[in-house]
Amino acid sequence: MSAHDPQEVRRHMDRLAADGIDVVRVTYPDLIGTDRARDVLVEELPRAVEHGLAFCRAVYHTSPQGDVVPVSGGLDAGLPDIAVRPDLGTLTALPWEPGVASCLAEVVDPATGAPAPESPRDLLRRVLKRCAEHGLRPVVGPELEYYLCDAAPDGGWHRYARDPGVVYTAGLRADPDNHLLRTLRQVRDLDIGVISGNHEFDAGQFEINLTHSDALSAADRAFRFKAAVKELARREGRLATFMAKPFNDAGGSGFHLHLSCDDAEGRNAFDDPAGAYGLAATARHAVAGVLAHAPALAALLNPTVNSYKRFGPDTLAPWLIDWGMDNRSAMVRIPPERGSGARMELRLGDASANPYLAIAGTVAAALLGVLAGEEPGAPLEGYGYDTARSAPLPTTLCAALDALEADTALAEILGKDFTTSFLSYKRDEVERFRRFVTDWEFTEYAYHL
Numbered sequence: 001m002s003a004h005d006p007q008e009v010r011r012h013m014d015r016l017a018a019d020g021i022d023v024v025r026v027t028y029p030d031l032i033g034t035d036r037a038r039d040v041l042v043e044e045l046p047r048a049v050e051h052g053l054a055f056c057r058a059v060y061h062t063s064p065q066g067d068v069v070p071v072s073g074g075l076d077a078g079l080p081d082i083a084v085r086p087d088l089g090t091l092t093a094l095p096w097e098p099g100v101a102s103c104l105a106e107v108v109d110p111a112t113g114a115p116a117p118e119s120p121r122d123l124l125r126r127v128l129k130r131c132a133e134h135g136l137r138p139v140v141g142p143e144l145e146y147y148l149c150d151a152a153p154d155g156g157w158h159r160y161a162r163d164p165g166v167v168y169t170a171g172l173r174a175d176p177d178n179h180l181l182r183t184l185r186q187v188r189d190l191d192i193g194v195i196s197g198n199h200e201f202d203a204g205q206f207e208i209n210l211t212h213s214d215a216l217s218a219a220d221r222a223f224r225f226k227a228a229v230k231e232l233a234r235r236e237g238r239l240a241t242f243m244a245k246p247f248n249d250a251g252g253s254g255f256h257l258h259l260s261c262d263d264a265e266g267r268n269a270f271d272d273p274a275g276a277y278g279l280a281a282t283a284r285h286a287v288a289g290v291l292a293h294a295p296a297l298a299a300l301l302n303p304t305v306n307s308y309k310r311f312g313p314d315t316l317a318p319w320l321i322d323w324g325m326d327n328r329s330a331m332v333r334i335p336p337e338r339g340s341g342a343r344m345e346l347r348l349g350d351a352s353a354n355p356y357l358a359i360a361g362t363v364a365a366a367l368l369g370v371l372a373g374e375e376p377g378a379p380l381e382g383y384g385y386d387t388a389r390s391a392p393l394p395t396t397l398c399a400a401l402d403a404l405e406a407d408t409a410l411a412e413i414l415g416k417d418f419t420t421s422f423l424s425y426k427r428d429e430v431e432r433f434r435r436f437v438t439d440w441e442f443t444e445y446a447y448h449l
Contacts (some may be wrong), residue, residue, distance in 0.1 A: 048086055124219055136261040145255075147246055147253060170199060196208070257344060299394075
């Protein structure tokens with residue numbers, strides 16, 4: 001739709017009015033994947049579409065605690081605006097908010113009319129355009145895990161339903177308040193491709209699966225899914241967190257990506273019954289690319305200080321750079337399906353990752369592998385996590401950021417402006433953490449020293 005097509009805007013307004021909707025929530029992702037938004041009265045939609053909604057560009061540079069990080073183009077430029085225009089093609093009613101619909105937004109620099117340099121959605125678009133130039137259309141299936149928490153009497157949070165051993169189950173034994181059923185039904189009606197869900201490995205942990213689609217749609221749906229789950233939990237006075245590892249006595253939450261590519265004729269370019277492992281050369285080269293750029297990818301798929309506490313021996317989180325055939329202890333797993341189902345599963349990411357950046361980075365690395373035409377080494381046999389067989393990933397966010405900065409090929413596809421902003425923003429996070437005195441330090445030292 002043309003951003004300034006009055007007749008098309010009017011058709012959307014009439015449809016919204018017929019459905020009893022008088023408010024549109026216009027949302028877009030910031031650098032860390034949090035939804036930023038404004039509620040707009042339906043009668044004001046033409047103005048919002050024509051002129052955009054003004055937001056401070058520094059929203060991209062604002063920490064989770066509300067501090068504005070000194071990233072180029074923000075504080076140093078006098079805190080200029082970005083223009084946020086509703087993408088009315090993404091309108092959908094919010095099942096839990098009567099009279100409210102939600103849509104994604106296009107974010108531009110009003111001075112140039114170009115996409116904002118930090119816009120995650122536009123970053124993914126740029127990467128996908130590079131793929132299209134080589135006849136490839138990435139297809140992605142996201143899998144996300146999260147913890148549900150109840151308010152504790154001391155003002156903190158504790159895990160909901162803390163019974164152990166209810167691994168991969170559904171029903172009241174693992175979920176006594178039927179959180180999963182309610183959430184599944186609500187997000188199904190959001191029309192974001194939800195297909196199933198279950199209680200996950202640890203107490204209070206859940207996974208809800210989304211169908212596969214083209215990469216931009218997959219990122220849009222994962223972004224909206226995370227926002228919806230957090231919103232629904234808040235309505236019940238609970239907290240849903242996609243933090244990588246929120247509890248010392250439990251495992252982390254993953255964000256696994258299933259990736260394949262269609263060719264120009266719409267066929268799965270990863271499938272070849274005559275190829276090694278039943279995979280086409282394109283698939284094997286893509287795997288090699290993901291392995292080669294894995295240290296830099298960690299910065300995008302494991303983007304917080306906390307992310308690296310999810311890794312380690314016997315965590316079932318991949319902390320070595322390897323791949324395997326239907327092997328869940330490998331960083332890249334090749335599921336057993338072939339034909340139209342041939343794909344790789346990247347198990348590196350944790351649930352705190354921004355879906356747009358995680359998918360853009362993974363697709364960019366796979367494309368670099370296809371262009372390089374190199375084969376991966378031998379796949380992992382047996383149980384992994386052996387440093388004698390595979391190199392480790394970065395063990396801290398600082399090391400991952402250094403790897404991203406050093407990976408000039410990946411940074412070139414992602415774009416210099418984005419990479420510079422992301423590195424500045426995340427290095428500020430590292431420095432703030434280094435200066436912060438934690439509860440562990442007080443418990444460890446205060447009484448004895």
